[in-house]
Amino acid sequence: MSQQAETEWKGRIVLVIGGNEVGTAIAEGFRNQGAEVAIISDAADMTDLAVITSKVDTIIAQFGQIDILVHAWEVFAQASALEMxxxxxxxxxxxxxxxKFLYAKEVGKHMLEQEQGNIIFLSSISGIVAAPGAIAFAASQGAIHQIARTLSVEWAKRGIRVNAIASTLPEGTISNPRIAQVTPLERIPKAEELVGTVLYLASNASQMVTGQIISVDGGYVAQ
Structure with missing residues (x-):
C-alpha cells in the first residue's frame, strides 16, 4: 500500500452488508487499504427496520461515523413467470x-448530518438485460438501480454519492455455465475481481461519479 493510499483511507469507516463471498472480499479489500471495517452478515438483520436502525446506531456509537456503505447482500432464486x-x-x-433501501436510508441519515458519504450497491446485470427464469430477481435489480440513481440526485448537494456495480449471477447458480459461454471474456467475475471497482467508487479518484450503474461482467451487456 502506497503512502498516498494509506493517507486517503486512514480513519475512514466502512460498513459492509453481507458476509457472503463478495462481501467478505470487499471487506478484506478495504482493510488492506487501511480503512476500518464493520460487517453485518446475519440474514436476520437484513430487512427488519428496527434491527437495521439498532445495528447502524451501534456502529455509529462504536466508530463515531460511517463514511462508506457497501451493500452486497442479495436473495436469489430461479423460477419462470408462470412457475413463480x-x-x-x-x-x-x-x-x-x-x-438496500432501508440500510441506505438509515446510514444516509448520518451521512446527511456529516455532509459526506459514499453508498455502493452490489447488484446484477439482470437489472439491465432480460433474465429469463429469474423474473423476481431481475425485477428487484432494476429497482435497486433506480434507487441508486434517485438517491444520488436527492443527496448530491449534501456531499453523498450513490452508485451500483452490476455483475453476473452469483457463483454456483444454474445459469452460470451458460452465461460464461456467451460472455466475451468467457467467464464470470470472481468475488475478488469486484473489489477494485468498489475501491475506485469509494475513493477520491471518483469524486465526480454518482448515479452510475457500472457493469463488471466480462463484456456481457456490451453485446
Missing part, C-alpha cells in the same frame, strides 16, 4: 429492495 410462487416473489423482491 407468490411468496417466493415477495421474498426475493421485498428482500432485495427493502434491505
Amino acid at each position: 410462487p407468490p411468496q417466493q416473489w415477495k421474498d426475493i423482491v421485498q428482500g432485495n429492495i427493502k434491505s
Whole structure:
C-alpha cells in the first residue's frame, strides 16, 4: 500500500452488508487499504427496520461515523413467470429492495448530518438485460438501480454519492455455465475481481461519479 493510499483511507469507516463471498472480499479489500471495517452478515438483520436502525446506531456509537456503505447482500432464486410462487416473489423482491433501501436510508441519515458519504450497491446485470427464469430477481435489480440513481440526485448537494456495480449471477447458480459461454471474456467475475471497482467508487479518484450503474461482467451487456 502506497503512502498516498494509506493517507486517503486512514480513519475512514466502512460498513459492509453481507458476509457472503463478495462481501467478505470487499471487506478484506478495504482493510488492506487501511480503512476500518464493520460487517453485518446475519440474514436476520437484513430487512427488519428496527434491527437495521439498532445495528447502524451501534456502529455509529462504536466508530463515531460511517463514511462508506457497501451493500452486497442479495436473495436469489430461479423460477419462470408462470412457475413463480407468490411468496417466493415477495421474498426475493421485498428482500432485495427493502434491505438496500432501508440500510441506505438509515446510514444516509448520518451521512446527511456529516455532509459526506459514499453508498455502493452490489447488484446484477439482470437489472439491465432480460433474465429469463429469474423474473423476481431481475425485477428487484432494476429497482435497486433506480434507487441508486434517485438517491444520488436527492443527496448530491449534501456531499453523498450513490452508485451500483452490476455483475453476473452469483457463483454456483444454474445459469452460470451458460452465461460464461456467451460472455466475451468467457467467464464470470470472481468475488475478488469486484473489489477494485468498489475501491475506485469509494475513493477520491471518483469524486465526480454518482448515479452510475457500472457493469463488471466480462463484456456481457456490451453485446
